[in-house]
Amino acid sequence: MNRNFEFRKPNSNLKMFLGAGKPPMFGDYEAQRHWQEITFNLPVKQWYFNSSDNNLQYWGLDYPPLTAYHSLLCAYVAKFINPDWIALHTSRGYESQAHKLFMRTTVLIADLLIYIPAVVLYCCCLKDISTKKKIANALCILLYPGLILIDYGHFQYNSVSLGFALWGVLGVSCDWDLLGSLAFCLAINYKQMELYHSLPFFCFLLGKCFKKGLKGKGFVLLVKLACTVVASFVLCWLPFFTEREQTLQVLRRLFPVDRGLFEDKVANIWCSFNVFLKIRDILPRHIQLIMSFCFTFLSLLPACIKLILQPSSKGFKFTLVSCALSFFLFSFQVHEKSILLVSLPVCLVLSEIPFMSTWFLLVSTFSLLPLLLKDELLMPSVVTTMAFFIACVTSFSIFEKTSEEELRLKSFSISVRKYLPCFTFLSRMIQYLFLISVITMVLLTLMTVTLDPPQKLPDLFSVLVCFVSCLNFLFFLVYFNIIIMWDSKSGRNQKKIT
């Protein structure tokens, strides 16, 4: 019997170590506890409305209904263990060892039930890779520091929405289109930020329908998909569709358009631009909306059109990356945690371009630095980042895969060499950029931790972190778009040669 037993999988206990001994964050931790209180004690009609019992200013519910149902489920368990945890009004700011253990366990259970099986199944379905490499791939994805730190250190349930999205990707890639789209609708109904991934899903499925022929099977598929989507939305929003005011109020809570172009420091274009030119204060609100809308869609249009015309599983994954990245960089009211929406698709292409993916995932963790420092998670973030880096380097030998062909840039550089024959230094240039990027990140981390910012510029270090991350992300946006646009040409060339 050929047993291939696993590399030790430290994923779960790693996460519990982060939980143990951390002080409960008064922010998202209290928000989640509060939502359990609200959903358990109040009727559904009052969940999203301001009332004497439900003060929306104090961590009001601002995620779609599935989060609310999840909180309700957790509340039932909490009631069984200790009703004081969710007593209306009196449980505000409740802190105890047992409650901390309970909340962390809910995150772990959600992870175990939804995210981890999706990752394992995804890695099993990868083609042309040995079993050992599949396990190593799964380990690296699960060790991604950003998700571990945000979910277990900062406290959130991102693994649920990302897990559902991953089930969606899995379903759609394996031609189980209906199940895939159902899973993705669940993801959107859990966290509205998953809309960042919606365009690629739409384009890919539309492309598939076109390929099957709009007069026959394609049309049937289109209708079935539309019904699935509508049905899943109706099911999730059922209690809120009864009155128009309910639906509108929920939408208002989900999309707070009057909050402004960005809040706090985030590694996107607008925040970085704001350093030089205070656009947030100069331009009126509706112009900001239109501007971000235009930039976002202009940057993701080429990849999406290509996906509709040539739907392929590989192209779909890369388009997920570039779309999510475009949204992150140019969209309205982006939070720094939204980088996780880009990191998940990048994890999926880890086996294809290990060097660039590892680099991106390191930068994405670095961009979360101000948030992590605020939560006193410096040691866990350093440890998990190092563990992740070591895992990637040993599993994929990333430093040996920096040739042009490995980076999928061969066809691009061939095209450029038609006009510039001396363009042979792409691979070396990228290696140098990597070195510069890593050195900058390490230096900035050291500076932020050891030095105090000057009095006139108290946010200096967080702004610098955001700015550097933003530059990195722009580079990645260009890179991933190049890969997508030049992809089919390489495929055609290879067919000619063989």
Place this chain on the structure above:
Amino acid sequence: MAALTIAAGTGNWFSALALGVTLLKCLLIPTYHSTDFEVHRNWLAITHSLPISQWYYEATSEWTLDYPPFFAWFEYILSHVAKYFDQEMLNVRNLNYSSSRTLLFQRFSVIFMDVLFVYAVHECCKCIDGKKVGKELTEKPKFILSVLLLWNFGLLIVDHIHFQYNGFLFGLMLLSIARLFQKRHMEGAFLFAVLLHFKHIYLYVAPAYGVYLLRSYCFTANKPDGSIRWNSFSFVRVISLGLVVFLVSALSLGPFLALNQLPQVFSRLFPFKRGLCHAYWAPNFWALYNALDKVLSVIGLKLKFLDPNNIPKASMTSGLVQQFQHTVLPSVTPLATLICTLIAILPSIFCLWFKPQGPRGFLRCLTLCALSSFMFGWHVHEKAILLAVLPMSLLSVQKAGDASIFLILTTTGHYSLFPLLFTAPELPIKILLMLLFTIYSISSLKTLFRQSFTVVTQAGVQWH
């Protein structure tokens, strides 16, 4: 970039394992720590602030210095690094002082000293002959041994959660074993002598060392049938061994001999007033003995054989460390435990003397000595089970029979360590880690020996 490739990219799995477990230890820094944390902080303070003459007399804190002098010197050296972290921890009067910097320093010192343990494991792996059982890296005995030792659950929770310095001490022991395997007996003896003066609990296994060195090193040759050849006795070797032990002891106890403090030091090192069982019972024979005594006394009371006024009030399970009289069964004295231990180790010592089987036989004898002392010793801590588990790991990757015994020993031994961590946040950690380690050890050893079963049966050899 090249150095990183060499270190990790080309598949140096040992460094990856060592680095991985070090990162794990860093994550365990903020977890619960026991009173042993305060014990070591106190010793840092004592050795730093007081002159040597006061070290074994100082009693401001209840946690007095009760390890041999080398450990005291070790704490002294540490204290000179500690003063850059937090000067306040070195004040003897600062009882229970545990600022975040103190915690960081102490935890990092344990993690740092584990370097010696990593080196010792590396040396032990060299002594394992990698039978060609599998081409897969994860099925090689060296890999399995490294994981079983580096990621040992018991050592992790005792050192990095409960807080102790067992890592580098076990490193010294494993290194001396490795040297004996490599026929560098003098180094092995020297390392063991040094180890004894760091922590005298290793006296448990001293008989094995003594007998093995005498029999297999001082007698340079055997008769053809394996029995002893008396005229091959080498005086030079005996004297050099003796000299090594004497010099090490002189270095350690010399200053205290000069100060006429030896009786005090010994009374600190061997506190027989502490009672038959530790505050939390080690799962040894005396625990069963005490339990039987309790059961009999309860039955006796019910059946009116005993007079309630004669029963002592203090309970053995109260968590106090004190002497206790048994009610029904005869009370046990330290001498009685010593005799029981000696009787228990006699068979293995006899085997080691009359039928030496080289270093592997020595290792078996060592494990048996450790186990016997654990079972019958006076005032045994449950952490002492690690003394048997770690050497047994070396045996387990080489023979199937040893592997099955090892699995039973390690699983029960690790489970018996559970009461050490009784706080709520540590509950999921200890359960998850224990499960992972147990599952890994069972599956890896099963795969390792299933392959060798196949090879041997294919060769047509009878396998029972």
